[in-house]
Every structure is written in C-alpha cells, then in structure tokens.
Amino acid sequence: AQSVTQLGSHVSVSEGALVLLRCNYSSSVPPYLFWYVQYPNQGLQLLLKYTSAATLVKGINGFEAEFKKSETSFHLTKPSAHMSDAAEYFCAVSSWRGSASKIIFGSGTRLSIRP
Amino acid sequence: DSGVTQTPKHLITATGQRVTLRCSPRSGDLSVYWYQQSLDQGLQFLIQYYNGEERAKGNILERFSAQQFPDLHSELNLSSLELGDSALYFCASSVEGKGIYEQYFGPGTRLTVT
Numbered sequence: 580a581q582s583v584t585q586l587g588s589h590v591s592v593s594e595g596a597l598v599l600l601r602c603n604y605s606s607s608v609p610p611y612l613f614w615y616v617q618y619p620n621q622g623l624q625l626l627l628k629y630t631s632a633a634t635l636v637k638g639i640n641g642f643e644a645e646f647k648k649s650e651t652s653f654h655l656t657k658p659s660a661h662m663s664d665a666a667e668y669f670c671a672v673s674s675w676r677g678s679a680s681k682i683i684f685g686s687g688t689r690l691s692i693r694p
Numbered sequence: 695d696s697g698v699t700q701t702p703k704h705l706i707t708a709t710g711q712r713v714t715l716r717c718s719p720r721s722g723d724l725s726v727y728w729y730q731q732s733l734d735q736g737l738q739f740l741i742q743y744y745n746g747e748e749r750a751k752g753n754i755l756e757r758f759s760a761q762q763f764p765d766l767h768s769e770l771n772l773s774s775l776e777l778g779d780s781a782l783y784f785c786a787s788s789v790e791g792k793g794i795y796e797q798y799f800g801p802g803t804r805l806t807v808t
Contacts, residue, residue, distance in 0.1 A: 613796060622696065622784055622799035623737075669737065681750050682727075682797065684737045 581606045583672045585685035593693045598642075598657040600688050602670030605651065612653045613671040613682070614644055623669060629653060640664070665692045697721065698800035700785050706806045712773040715803045719766055719787030725749070726768040727788070727797060728760055732781035743768055744790065775807045 586601040604610055611630050615623040627638025634646045644655045653670060667689050673682040697720035707713055719726050728740040730753075739752035743762035754760075757775075762768045772779060782804050786797035 615799075622698075622801050623786075623797075624696070624799070625796045628796050681739065681742075681752070684739070686736045 581610070581672050581681070581683050583670050583683055583685040585668075585670050585688050587688055588686065589689045589691065591691040591693060592660050594662055595659050598655070598660045598664065598690065600655040600668050600670075600690065602644075602653045602655065602685060603651050604653060604670075604672045606672055611673045612644075612646060613673070614638065614642070614653075614655050615669045615671060615684075616640075617667045617669065617687075619666075626655070626668075660690075660692050662692050662694070665690055696798040696800065698785060698787050698798050700783075700800035700803050702803060703801065704804050704806075706808065707775060708808055709775055709777060711775050711807075712771065713775065713805065715770040715772070715783050715785075715805075717768045717770070717785030717787075717800060719768070719785075720798055722789065723787035723798070724766065724790050725788045725795075726762055726766070727786040728754075728768070728770050729784040729786065730781045731784060731802075735781075737784075740770070772805070777807050780805055780807045 582605045584603045613628045614626040617623045627636045629636050629646045637643045642657045667687045669687050670685040699718045701716045724745045727742045730738045740754040741760050742750040746762050757773050760770045782802045784802045786799045788795045788797045
C-alpha cells in the first residue's frame, strides 16, 4: 500500500529565508512523486514531479525537490521565500500497477511568510 | 488557467437533496478524477474515470456516483445530502489513466448543505 506523510501542518518562515517542506512516502513499487500548491480559493497546481529520471527535480517558482530513496523522502525546498509563496502545499505519491493507478495526497502543509 | 472547467462554482442546498456537479477536462485528456476537500478530512480521492469507464475508486460514499460521457465530460451526483457533505469538490484530468502523468485541477465547486 502507498502512503505519504507531510511533517508539519503549518510552517512559518521569514521573507528571504529558506523554505523546507518535508514529505516522506511509502511505496512497495517505484513511486512517482508530485508536489502541488493550492492558493486560497483555487484548485491545486503542479509544482514539480519525479518520475525516476533525475533525483533532483526543479519546478516552477524557484522550487525544487530531491528524491532520496534511502530516506523515502521527497522534501520541497526554495532558497529564498517570497510573500507570494504563502499557500498550502501537498505532496502526492502514485504508482502504476497493471490496469489501475491511484494518487495519494498528503494532508498538506500551510506555508506562511513573515515580512 | 488549467484548462479544466467546473460548474457551478458555488452550490447551496438543503439536507436530503440531490445535486450534480459537472466537469470538463482539458482538451485531449481522457482521464477524469474527482476529489473532496474538507477541513477535517483533507483532500480525499473519490473516483477516477478513463475514457468513459470507471478506473479506480477511493473513499466514495454509496450516496455518491459519477459517470463520464462520450464527449469526456464528467458528472458527480451527490444524493441524500447531509451536513457533512459540505466541502470543496475538485475535478482533475490527465492525459491518460496512468499515475505517472500529472493531474490538472479545476477551480472546484463549493457545496454548502444547510
């Protein structure tokens, strides 16, 4: 069975500081991993995805994530936070088996940016 | 703009009623997913359709049903509504049914049951 755990339901950083949002996954087959962002009153938007190519994945808005198989982690980082990064972030895991696939979302981490 | 459209944006109805939510996927996408997002349950996968056929089921109640039509739009039917069904309902689409392809989300339908 697959699962994903996001550590910290709320993270607050100062503008210009490093952003680190943690995600650990569990999967019995090679996973595909995603980070999505949800701004207030909007749907989810894909930030980046890992599909077994490079372990360091670069996404939109300066975000990147590193797949670490030994740690079963896929943490999201951004070197310098902007006020516009304030949103909810979801990590998700998926795999393809036979004729069916399912994507499992984490519980989300709300990112706040302090001026 | 993701290219996925959902109607209506807001829906207010009473307990016991039935509603239909509509979703049009991105052009060319064959797969449609439905999600429910609430404060207490978070984002829950409900059901997936691929090219008109049910592909995967998640935490979908028996009072809820969905279908995907030949033109690939999808409808989510919610019946015998309860207060706890109040939530944001999202539709997403992807190129095909395999999980390696990212999903594109619509803006959601906010359902309020009074």
